[in-house]
Amino acid sequence: MKKIHIVIFIGLILFILLPHFTPRYMTAFLLLLFMHIVIAESYDIVGGYLGYINMGHSAFFGIGAYTFAILLNGNFGFFLSSLAAILVGVLFAALISFPFFRLRGAYFSLATFGLIRLFELLAFNLRSLTGGSSGIMIKAEYRLTLAYYFTLGLCVLTVGLIFLLTRSRLGLAWTAIREDEEVAQTFGINTLKHKCVALMISASFASLMGAFYTWYIIFINPKVVFGLEIALVPISMAMLGGSGALIGPIVGAFFITIVEEILWTKVPYFHLAAYGIAIVLVGLFMPGGIVRLKWLRKPLMRLGLLED
């Protein structure tokens, strides 16, 4: 056992025990944090490793949330509804990867950013299915602790699976595509297939997270799941922390969730402006994100949390 394994192990036990000792506010806050980690980390499969900036990642979150809510209200039960949420998210990812992965670079980001807006409008318009702007309410009961454990579990699963995937042939192929798609193709990588698989895996985590979130929050409407707040999570958190490194989105999620919480409680005005200015400063002065800062790079690499 290396030092880092022990740290991770102790941290996990701490997070498992925490809801029994801390106030509910802390549990709810940690749930939000883990949710942000799941979304940012699953975005990073496509955004960081594959090198396609998918700005519409939260569309999968919303699809999962709506599928879950609709099926749960149709008495399909928690398990089946979550499964369906994953399935619909993954199917949708497969469906859009054909037209969208023909686009490169900035154009891909633009077209996927349009997706969120499309789904927000669809959720508003398909009133018989989604309840339109008044949203969907699922059967309510107190489930904060259980939702916390589900989210924690999904968070560990996401991070663990991405750790394994990026060390597999699949992950290597993604990195090759990021560095140079033509060269990767010449070396016999089926680029379209690999890109499609990456998007499907990335979508599955996000849509399951959407389902869990709905289960916890009880009420969803188009603004909540397709709105800007969720859409900004992968963009700001993964990119702030450092895209393309396992630890990056986690650091970004910790940083932004905590700062946001402080801003919400301490500053009555301009917290969106402060958030915006913070993002601008990151873009201008920290191209690789927090984890690739000069003074942080060395210690992180020594701990084995960051590779070059």
Added chain:
Amino acid sequence: MASIIVQLLIIGTLQGGIYALAAFGLALIFGVSNVLNLAHGQFLMLGGLFSYILFMATKWNPLLLSLILIPLFFGLGFLFERGLVRPLLERKGHELVIASILVTLGASLAIEDITSFFWGPEEKGISYMMPSIQMGSMVISSIRLLGLLFIVLLTVAVHLFLKKTYTGRALRATTQNRQGAMLMGVNTFRIGSITFGIGTILASAAGVFYVILFTITPFIGIPLSIKYLCIIVMGGLGSLYGSLLGGLILGITEAITGYFAPHWSETAAFFILVAILLIRPKGLLG
């Protein structure tokens, strides 16, 4: 029925003209600096807001008032490029996309929050009436026709600027090949600032029409930026005039679907985008 279709076409062309105007500005900016400007919609919103403030103070014709905004917004775009965009230009490919998204998105969030704090989050619109023209069974509002005329004039002016002047030719050269233009003695950095200024003027002009024909709130900026970005993807990768075509197609589609199924007009836009990408992955004129 025929008169309805003609009216829809006129409304659609006008709507499309507004789209085309702002999207053209965005395509210019993207073509020259390769930066995805997510703050473009915010400049549109600011253009609408400022002309609203001027109109409320003077009650003159809002289209004439918009002439005052031109130098103001040129300066705004110029400074935006100097301050926020130029430091990014040395980055390559993947990193440039990330950095430009972060910077322009952050800037637009800040602009949105500050405007909604100082000028309030409520809807603002100019209700400026002019006598409408009646032709047979058709009624055409003359403010719309005047708006269309202004849009055509502005587009022609930009077109002439691009074709005839030295700066315009240098701008087109920079879009085609940055290094090549630099070797030919074009100051590409200065061209970048000027392009941002012109793009911002076009966005703010679209904002003036927007506030006259519809209403604006501080929150329309980011959804509009997304829409304009979709239009330039639809029009064609790296094609300046494709964005004009994309804007017109979108406007007419929205007007026609809006007449038959009002809720679906905006959704139709994105379906068209996906359909075009399926048939022509490089966009209409790409």
